[in-house]
Amino acid sequence: MRHIISILLENEPGALSRVVGLFSQRNFNIETLNVAPTEDPSLSRLTVTTVGDDRVIEQITKHLNKLIDVVKLVDLTEGNHIERELMLVKVKALGAARDEVKRTADIFRAQIVDVTPSVYTVQITGDAGKLDAFIQAMAPIGILEVARTGVSGIARGDKLLTL
Amino acid sequence: MELLSGADMIARFLKDEGVERIYGYPGGAALHIYDALFRQDSVQHILVRHEQAATHAADGYARASGKPGVVLVTSGPGATNAVTGIATAYMDSIPMVVLCGQVASHLIGEDAFQETDIVGVTRPVVKHSFSIRHPSEIPEVLKKAFYLASTGRPGPVVVDIPKDMTAPTERYEYVYPKKVKIRSYNPVTRGHSGQIKKAVDMMLKARRPVFYTGGGIVTGRASEALTDLVQRLGFPITTTLMGIGGYPQGDRQSLGWLGMHGSYEANMAMHHADLIVAIGARFDDRVTNNTSKFCPTAKIVHVDIDPSSISKTVRADVPIVGAAGSVINEMISLVQDREPANPEALGEWWKSIDGWRAERKGRLYEPSKPGEALKPQEVIEAVYRATRGEAFVTTDVGQHQMFAAQYYKFAKPNRFITSGGLGTMGFGFPAAMGVKLSYPQDDVVCFTGEGSFQMMMQELSTCKQFDVGVKIVNLNNQSLGMVRQWQDLNYKSRHAHSYMESLPDFAKLIEAYGFTAIKVTTHEELAPALERAFADTNELVFLDIYVDPFEHVYPMQVPLGSMRDMLLSKTERT
Numbered sequence: 027m028r029h030i031i032s033i034l035l036e037n038e039p040g041a042l043s044r045v046v047g048l049f050s051q052r053n054f055n056i057e058t059l060n061v062a063p064t065e066d067p068s069l070s071r072l073t074v075t076t077v078g079d080d081r082v083i084e085q086i087t088k089h090l091n092k093l094i095d096v097v098k099l100v101d102l103t104e105g106n107h108i109e110r111e112l113m114l115v116k117v118k119a120l121g122a123a124r125d126e127v128k129r130t131a132d133i134f135r136a137q138i139v140d141v142t143p144s145v146y147t148v149q150i151t152g153d154a155g156k157l158d159a160f161i162q163a164m165a166p167i168g169i170l171e172v173a174r175t176g177v178s179g180i181a182r183g184d185k186l187l188t189l
Numbered sequence: 190m191e192l193l194s195g196a197d198m199i200a201r202f203l204k205d206e207g208v209e210r211i212y213g214y215p216g217g218a219a220l221h222i223y224d225a226l227f228r229q230d231s232v233q234h235i236l237v238r239h240e241q242a243a244t245h246a247a248d249g250y251a252r253a254s255g256k257p258g259v260v261l262v263t264s265g266p267g268a269t270n271a272v273t274g275i276a277t278a279y280m281d282s283i284p285m286v287v288l289c290g291q292v293a294s295h296l297i298g299e300d301a302f303q304e305t306d307i308v309g310v311t312r313p314v315v316k317h318s319f320s321i322r323h324p325s326e327i328p329e330v331l332k333k334a335f336y337l338a339s340t341g342r343p344g345p346v347v348v349d350i351p352k353d354m355t356a357p358t359e360r361y362e363y364v365y366p367k368k369v370k371i372r373s374y375n376p377v378t379r380g381h382s383g384q385i386k387k388a389v390d391m392m393l394k395a396r397r398p399v400f401y402t403g404g405g406i407v408t409g410r411a412s413e414a415l416t417d418l419v420q421r422l423g424f425p426i427t428t429t430l431m432g433i434g435g436y437p438q439g440d441r442q443s444l445g446w447l448g449m450h451g452s453y454e455a456n457m458a459m460h461h462a463d464l465i466v467a468i469g470a471r472f473d474d475r476v477t478n479n480t481s482k483f484c485p486t487a488k489i490v491h492v493d494i495d496p497s498s499i500s501k502t503v504r505a506d507v508p509i510v511g512a513a514g515s516v517i518n519e520m521i522s523l524v525q526d527r528e529p530a531n532p533e534a535l536g537e538w539w540k541s542i543d544g545w546r547a548e549r550k551g552r553l554y555e556p557s558k559p560g561e562a563l564k565p566q567e568v569i570e571a572v573y574r575a576t577r578g579e580a581f582v583t584t585d586v587g588q589h590q591m592f593a594a595q596y597y598k599f600a601k602p603n604r605f606i607t608s609g610g611l612g613t614m615g616f617g618f619p620a621a622m623g624v625k626l627s628y629p630q631d632d633v634v635c636f637t638g639e640g641s642f643q644m645m646m647q648e649l650s651t652c653k654q655f656d657v658g659v660k661i662v663n664l665n666n667q668s669l670g671m672v673r674q675w676q677d678l679n680y681k682s683r684h685a686h687s688y689m690e691s692l693p694d695f696a697k698l699i700e701a702y703g704f705t706a707i708k709v710t711t712h713e714e715l716a717p718a719l720e721r722a723f724a725d726t727n728e729l730v731f732l733d734i735y736v737d738p739f740e741h742v743y744p745m746q747v748p749l750g751s752m753r754d755m756l757l758s759k760t761e762r763t
């Protein structure tokens with residue numbers, strides 16, 4: 027099963043490489059990885075999506091917790107949560123395709139954020155499934171480039187991941 | 190307020206931390222630190238002849254004393270030479286602090302002379318690592334390094350120290366930090382009481398229980414408590430290779446150690462058990478054999494200080510995260526006035542075990558007859574007698590290691606010192622040096638093979654400089670015996686590169702350093718050689734003992750089989 031694990035990480039040099047290194051060292055899989063500072067300058071938040079059975083996920087969280095730079099973590103998929111990813115896509119937009127791109131973008135509530143005579147750059151947010159569907163829809167028209175942020179997430183309700 | 194340079198802070202910190210001895214090798218990036226060591230006399234520096242030996246010596250000391258071993262090396266090749274020793278300590282959870290010189294901060298990333306990213310290189314084999322970014326951080330970072338190395342599940346910690354951090358001209362306030370806090374690191378001590386109670390209930394109801402204990406008993410200093418618990422319950426106990434001595438091996442309840450070359454009765458008991466109480470052991474593949482066939486009828490209680498060890502390879506029915514000593518003491522207080530519920534079943538269980546013991550007794554090995562080449566096993570037994578079973582024993586890796594573990598019987602923890610997890614040839618001799626330097630009154634014996642010894646034999650020079658009187662027992666089978674055994678069993682005796690051509694005349698080599706060497710080629714020569722070797726505890730003596738090159742280590746678990754699937758000799762299997 028797919029899991030979304032969010033981690034509060036010490037904002038120390040090398041901390042990220044310990045997390046990433048752990049995944050390759052122990053043969054765990056990383057589907058997406060997203061990391062950025064938080065409101066607390068001493069902490070970064072890292073979100074990783076991974077796939078594995080319960081045994082593997084248990085090992086992943088235990089080994090992550092063992093890293094000295096990992097302060098706290100949560101497997102968001104264990105409860106209700108919000109999952110978001112942002113994607114920028116450059117699509118070929120010539121002739122009739124210009125309208126087609128626009129229409130499809132509207133259906134997905136995506137925005138066209140940059141335009142040239144031959145290219146539309148589209149921005150879309152959503153869960154990973156929605157972004158995948160958008161790529162599929164655009165593929166016949168001609169995708170030129172894709173940039174995805176990787177999944178970020180947060181628990182629903184009052185639950186917090188803080189110190 | 191005291192102002193010290195970074196280099197002086199390091200020397201001073203080591204003194205304040207109570208470190209008496211460090212092992213190392215100098216070089217450019219570490220020279221400020223070496224200069225600081227020169228100007229003090231609280232911390233003794235042992236100059237090894239290869240940085241790998243520094244790590245193994247520190248490791249040997251740590252295993253014998255339970256305190257962190259300390260290593261100092263220079264950047265680049267000095268640090269990379271230490272990697273094997275760091276990995277060795279990591280695999281066996283040994284506390285160690287490795288101080289590595291580094292090129293000056295402004296050169297980092299420029300492929301400067303003798304620059305390696307040692308934090309990167311060692312990342313998968315350390316408990317944690319630090320890079321010093323300002324000299325004033327040194328006391329606190331070093332305190333954290335010692336704290337991390339020696340608490341929780343111990344392990345090696347690397348501290349990378351750019352040369353400018355130790356410059357003699359830059360001085361900062363030094364205060365010895367008595368305590369440090371790391372917000373993300375709070376090793377558990379006590380186990381969950383409900384889980385412990387559940388485990389004890391299962392133990393009292395068990396019909397065929399076995400204790401299976403590991404290195405966690407030794408590092409957790411829990412062997413007295415363990416012995417108390419096991420004797421109250423009257424259950425059989427087997428230890429891992431790392432756990433040897435955690436329970437006295439001469440005791441009737443001890444089944445010896447288990448696993449690939451473990452004792453017949455230990456492996457049989459595990460396979461037939463209905464309850465396995467694992468404490469400070471990690472169900473590694475050299476113990477379990479094929480996990481899908483592992484102990485089919487057993488429920489498993491697993492106590493470990495490291496949650497990631499629990500249910501990693503074998504699912505635990507009752508997981509308990511906690512320090513061995515504390516959990517065992519809590520178990521003792523729960524069994525205090527209670528008796529096992531099934532004494533008859535336990536009686537039957539012991540009958541089966543005694544049956545396996547008797548079966549095994551008949552087929553240990555065939556001792557040599559006068560005029561014949563010695564068997565490696567009988568050499569170990571003779572050394573055991575010569576040292577009254579009281580020596581510190583280190584080993585290298587191979588057949589001699591397994592024979593040492595099988596035939597030297599240990600009554601105490603911290604006495605059997607071997608590279609279990611990584612299986613590092615070259616470990617034994619420098620580890621013995623580290624032990625002997627701190628335990629000068631004791632006999633320290635290194636069982637080695639002619640293959641392993643040649644990986645670290647340059648340390649004879651260190652022994653000469655610091656007068657280190659270890660006893661080296663070279664079980665010379667003129668081959669990489671363990672490799673050859675596998676080739677005999679799995680490759681139709683095609684001995685690809687497992688023979689040792691062009692062996693040196695070890696006696697001459699040893700004598701070149703001014704030490705005594707005795708060559709033993711026959712049965713008759715052994716007793717007088719041992720008498721001579723152990724006459725003076727502080728004299729380095731090398732025994733070059735020619736042993737039967739065709740001997741195999743048995744029992745040996747059959748690959749992909751269960752615990753009880755074993756070869757018992759060249760012709761028999763279970």
Ligand SMILES: Cc1ncc(C[n+]2csc(CCOP(=O)(O)OP(=O)(O)O)c2C)c(N)n1
Nearest residue numbers: 587588589614638639640641668669670671
């Ligand atoms: C550094 C290292 N390289 C290779 C091995 C693989 N290996 C395991 S045992 C062994 C043979 C050891 O030979 P020797 O020291 O003579 O011991 P013996 O088995 O003959 O008693 C080898 C090569 C190892 N364990 N460590």
Ligand SMILES: [Mg+2]
Nearest residue numbers: 638639668670
């Ligand atoms: Mg050999």
